[in-house]
Amino acid sequence: MTAPRKITLTINGTVRSAEAEPRMLLADFIRETLGLTGTHVGCEHGVCGACTIIVNGEAQRSCLAFAVQADGATITTIEGLAASDRMHPLQKLFHECHALQCGFCTPGMLAAALDLVGSHDRLTTEEIRTGMSAVICRCTGYDGIMRAVTAYADQLGKLAPAKG
Amino acid sequence: MREITGYVGKPLLRREDRRLLHGEGQFVGDIVLPKMVHCAFVRSQVPHARIKGVDFAAARRAPGFVTALSGRDIRNVVTPIAGMQVSIPKGWRDRFHYHIDVPAQQILADDKVNYVGEAYAVVVAEDRYKAEDAAELVEPDFEVLEPVVDVDRALKPGSPVLHAEVGSNVISVMSTKKGDGAAALARAKHRIKRRYYHHRYAAMPMECRAVVADYDIRTDSLTVWSSTQVVHWIRKEIGSILGMPEERVRVIAPDVGGGFGGKGHVYPEDVLVPYLARTLRRPIKYVEDRFEHLVNSAHARDNFHDLEIGFDDDGKIVCIVDDFVIDSGAYSPVGATCAANSIAHLLGPYDIQNYEAKGTLVATNKTSNAPYRGAGRPEAAFAMERAIDIAANSIGLDPILMRLRNMVPPERLPFSVGLPYRDGVPITYDSGDYPQALRRAVEELGGLENFRRRQAEGLAAGRYLGIGVGCYVEGTGVGPFEGASVRLDPSGKIMVAVGANNHGQGHETVFAQVAADVWNVPIDQVVVTTADTAAVPMGYGTIASRSTVTAGSAVVHASAKVKDKVLAIAANMLETPTADLEFRDGAVGVKGVPDLKVTLKEIWWASRPGWDHKRPPDMEAGLEANHYYEPPTVTWSYATNAAIVELDPDTGRVTVEKFVAVHDAGILVNPLLADGQVRGGLVQGIGAALYEEIAYDENGQILMGTLADYLLPTADDTPPITVIHQEIPSPSNPLGVKGLGEGGAIAPPCAITNAVSDALRPFKAEFNATPVRWEQVRKVFAEAGVSTPRGRG
Numbered sequence: 001m002t003a004p005r006k007i008t009l010t011i012n013g014t015v016r017s018a019e020a021e022p023r024m025l026l027a028d029f030i031r032e033t034l035g036l037t038g039t040h041v042g043c044e045h046g047v048c049g050a051c052t053i054i055v056n057g058e059a060q061r062s063c064l065a066f067a068v069q070a071d072g073a074t075i076t077t078i079e080g081l082a083a084s085d086r087m088h089p090l091q092k093l094f095h096e097c098h099a100l101q102c103g104f105c106t107p108g109m110l111a112a113a114l115d116l117v118g119s120h121d122r123l124t125t126e127e128i129r130t131g132m133s134a135v136i137c138r139c140t141g142y143d144g145i146m147r148a149v150t151a152y153a154d155q156l157g158k159l160a161p162a163k164g
Numbered sequence: 165m166r167e168i169t170g171y172v173g174k175p176l177l178r179r180e181d182r183r184l185l186h187g188e189g190q191f192v193g194d195i196v197l198p199k200m201v202h203c204a205f206v207r208s209q210v211p212h213a214r215i216k217g218v219d220f221a222a223a224r225r226a227p228g229f230v231t232a233l234s235g236r237d238i239r240n241v242v243t244p245i246a247g248m249q250v251s252i253p254k255g256w257r258d259r260f261h262y263h264i265d266v267p268a269q270q271i272l273a274d275d276k277v278n279y280v281g282e283a284y285a286v287v288v289a290e291d292r293y294k295a296e297d298a299a300e301l302v303e304p305d306f307e308v309l310e311p312v313v314d315v316d317r318a319l320k321p322g323s324p325v326l327h328a329e330v331g332s333n334v335i336s337v338m339s340t341k342k343g344d345g346a347a348a349l350a351r352a353k354h355r356i357k358r359r360y361y362h363h364r365y366a367a368m369p370m371e372c373r374a375v376v377a378d379y380d381i382r383t384d385s386l387t388v389w390s391s392t393q394v395v396h397w398i399r400k401e402i403g404s405i406l407g408m409p410e411e412r413v414r415v416i417a418p419d420v421g422g423g424f425g426g427k428g429h430v431y432p433e434d435v436l437v438p439y440l441a442r443t444l445r446r447p448i449k450y451v452e453d454r455f456e457h458l459v460n461s462a463h464a465r466d467n468f469h470d471l472e473i474g475f476d477d478d479g480k481i482v483c484i485v486d487d488f489v490i491d492s493g494a495y496s497p498v499g500a501t502c503a504a505n506s507i508a509h510l511l512g513p514y515d516i517q518n519y520e521a522k523g524t525l526v527a528t529n530k531t532s533n534a535p536y537r538g539a540g541r542p543e544a545a546f547a548m549e550r551a552i553d554i555a556a557n558s559i560g561l562d563p564i565l566m567r568l569r570n571m572v573p574p575e576r577l578p579f580s581v582g583l584p585y586r587d588g589v590p591i592t593y594d595s596g597d598y599p600q601a602l603r604r605a606v607e608e609l610g611g612l613e614n615f616r617r618r619q620a621e622g623l624a625a626g627r628y629l630g631i632g633v634g635c636y637v638e639g640t641g642v643g644p645f646e647g648a649s650v651r652l653d654p655s656g657k658i659m660v661a662v663g664a665n666n667h668g669q670g671h672e673t674v675f676a677q678v679a680a681d682v683w684n685v686p687i688d689q690v691v692v693t694t695a696d697t698a699a700v701p702m703g704y705g706t707i708a709s710r711s712t713v714t715a716g717s718a719v720v721h722a723s724a725k726v727k728d729k730v731l732a733i734a735a736n737m738l739e740t741p742t743a744d745l746e747f748r749d750g751a752v753g754v755k756g757v758p759d760l761k762v763t764l765k766e767i768w769w770a771s772r773p774g775w776d777h778k779r780p781p782d783m784e785a786g787l788e789a790n791h792y793y794e795p796p797t798v799t800w801s802y803a804t805n806a807a808i809v810e811l812d813p814d815t816g817r818v819t820v821e822k823f824v825a826v827h828d829a830g831i832l833v834n835p836l837l838a839d840g841q842v843r844g845g846l847v848q849g850i851g852a853a854l855y856e857e858i859a860y861d862e863n864g865q866i867l868m869g870t871l872a873d874y875l876l877p878t879a880d881d882t883p884p885i886t887v888i889h890q891e892i893p894s895p896s897n898p899l900g901v902k903g904l905g906e907g908g909a910i911a912p913p914c915a916i917t918n919a920v921s922d923a924l925r926p927f928k929a930e931f932n933a934t935p936v937r938w939e940q941v942r943k944v945f946a947e948a949g950v951s952t953p954r955g956r957g
């Protein structure tokens with residue numbers, strides 16, 4: 001075990017510093033060291049996507065990175081989307097479309113959807129379906145999630161007609 | 165029977181959502197307590213071995229080490245959980261031949277390990293990383309034994325026996341009959357026997373299991389947070405095994421990331437972690453990782469049905485004889501439940517006079533098998549629905565028409581089946597219209613004739629399309645009971661607590677809808693607590709599609725008791741007879757006189773103990789009541805699932821073009837959430853049919869250790885799905901509801917295998933085992949010498 005290193009990053013608009021052993025996963029650093037437990041860990045090996053967060057503007061699985069790799073990064077987690085008494089438009093759509101049941105996949109779903117819609121100018125529903133396959137949901141059967149993300153793309157004027 | 169209107173029946177958005185959408189949910193893994201330590205389990209890497217010793221010497225020197233225990237260390241201190249965690253009523257025992265001898269699992273294996281993943285030691289350290297480091301240093305001394313890796317081997321003379329105390333690998337046998345199956349078979353014009361195999365897979369919630377425990381020395385009490393579906397069961401086991409009054413054990417399931425049955429019984433960790441908290445006098449946390457979940461949390465299904473169907477020239481089924489074996493794995497914590505369910509559900513929506521069924525549970529050196537969404541029903545439906553397709557095809561009758569000829573028609577409901585349910589009560593299908601569900605499902609796919617035309621045209625052009633259906637009935641809302649506690653708070657709010665646990669179903673919303681209507685208050689005036697043993701004295705839990713029926717009814721009855729007192733106090737305050745009063749908008753008022761009313765808050769104040777209250781003379785203070793609803797028996801949901809598939813001759817790929825479910829769960833308290841429950845179940849069933857599988861090699865080694873090996877369906881794997889709800893009310897409970905948690909997962913495996921077999925009818929291929937693998941489909945085409953039609957890409 002090597003000595004802990006000091007890590008400084010900007011998370012949800014706040015600069016935070018803390019020590020972490022080099023082997024500490026970014027997901028554990030966020031959840032345990034920084035106390036932001038909205039990010040979930042469903043597999044620890046990069047498959048389920050529940051741990052997805054936004055690092056320097058891009059969706060990333062926080063169980064596949066070490067905390068030390070995020071030194072200096074700017075990160076958004078589910079806690080950073082909107083203040084507790086407000087709702088980000090995507091959160092609102094997830095609520096309205098019944099896009100969550102147990103809510104365990106939800107942090108990853110929100111991050112994946114923000115990245116997917118944010119990084120495209122146009123998206124068909126099929127592209128949304130494929131893009132959202134980055135995160136596994138065991139509860140909903142994806143129907144509400146698809147409706148929510150499609151409506152979000154539409155709100156931003158990015159929904160393309162399905163390819164014939 | 166239905167007296168409630170207002171919120172019930174409306175697609176209300178969920179009150180649970182806000183916290184979960186902000187990352188403010190509280191899952192067990194999120195809980196942090198001062199001075200908390202962490203544990204890691206040491207699990208067997210071999211399927212079968214005698215434990216000669218466990219060496220902690222190196223582990224003890226690891227940084228942050230706190231303590232370690234082996235099975236032998238706790239052998240007489242932390243005794244096993246009962247081998248079978250559910251009880252069987254006399255009414256069932258009287259009608260069944262049975263022998264149940266389910267072995268108990270040690271909290272930590274002390275003499276033998278019986279599957280890869282079984283824990284034989286636990287290590288506690290200052291943090292999770294350190295606990296895992298130390299656990300890796302634990303040295304077992306094992307004498308490896310020959311493993312029992314399949315049921316055929318397990319039943320052969322001379323096979324190693326897992327549980328010496330049972331004496332053989334048969335841990336349960338049960339059978340029952342109606343009419344005379346053997347005689348009817350002998351007389352039947354046609355008879356077809358096959359082996360139908362429903363494979364091994366698992367609930368696989370996205371949150372693994374987790375337990376946090378905190379011991380309070382002052383009150384000698386334990387608070388335990390567990391990611392479970394059954395807080396009251398856990399409290400009972402902790403109380404009895406650790407020798408504490410149940411009153412001093414509080415078990416809470418906070419936000420739970422899915423269960424589906426996999427968290428529906430008490431696991432050894434649920435008892436051991438609290439024991440460690442009490443011993444160490446420090447809070448302690450255990451969070452299972454995905455590998456542990458795959459190898460140690462319960463698996464499901466793994467049934468072989470040798471089923472013979474007898475039928476006449478018209479396709480009328482005259483008898484069913486089924487002899488099935490369940491590969492139970494090493495233990496069977498919910499005992500014979502799945503076998504009993506399979507026997508009770510096998511006849512499905514059909515009127516069949518002669519029936520014999522026998523189920524045998526066999527122990528093998530694999531992870532324990534326990535109920536998962538459907539719990540015995542998907543297996544039974546799979547065998548039955550495949551048998552009908554094969555039978556129909558053998559006499560040139562369309563399988564869908566054969567079903568219509570055998571279904572119980574709606575005018576014969578309530579229909580007495582002639583078998584007892586698991587609760588001991590004779591089965592009576594209470595309400596519904598089975599043929600209508602089947603017809604609607606097929607119509608939704610474009611109609612049978614249309615499809616057969618498309619199929620023939622496709623075939624001529626080298627395209628392989630198939631249609632398949634799966635029909636089932638499901639006993640829901642099973643007893644023994646569910647508890648609810650209803651109390652009027654000084655604020656005027658209605659405080660409702662239910663024994664049913666919430667892990668995604670939206671109970672906080674659903675039971676608020678029920679209570680708001682019963683009390684005629686705005687829904688915000690209802691506060692709902694779930695899954696906390698301190699909030700309701702006795703409860704059962706969220707398993708077996710039962711919460712809306714049982715907990716919903718308990719809320720209605722508990723409320724009625726409190727409402728009677730509230731009304732009497734209001735009558736006293738308003739000096740008006742109760743007959744002239746009504747509950748309206750959070751108050752009790754005089755009928756027809758809008759201004760004359762007292763609010764619930766004022767009524768609480770008038771009810772309080774002490775001087776100057778306004779209770780009628782002789783009325784005791786306190787506006788609270790518990791009710792334990794004991795359902796007379798189950799109520800019967802049912803559905804038809806139907807699918808159209810297309811097969812790719814080159815790759816064997818199975819594409820589900822369209823999937824339809826016509827489902828009846830009676831009155832839907834919240835149609836939005838009900839729809840979500842059914843859809844979630846359907847996609848799990850589709851996963852079971854096509855993707856998910858837990859396999860073992862010939863040495864008993866499990867082959868699935870990550871979610872990259874255990875394939876869960878993603879959005880891309882999910883076909884277009886239509887869900888139609890036939891809301892035919894149940895006459896059996898005050899809300900007119902039937903259960904719906906499990907239904908979705910029951911029939912996709914039969915609908916899809918039937919559709920695949922239908923597409924392959926030109927080659928007489930039968931798919932009588934799940935999952936359908938592409939390579940098997942491709943093999944059928946290859947053997948038939950089918951080449952790719954030109955011009956397709």
Ligand code: FES
Pocket residue numbers: 040041042043044045046047048049050051052061062063064
């Ligand atoms: S926890 Fe990171 S992908 Fe599953």
Ligand code: FES
Pocket residue numbers: 099100101102103104105106136137138139140370421422668
């Ligand atoms: S809502 Fe439970 S895993 Fe997606």
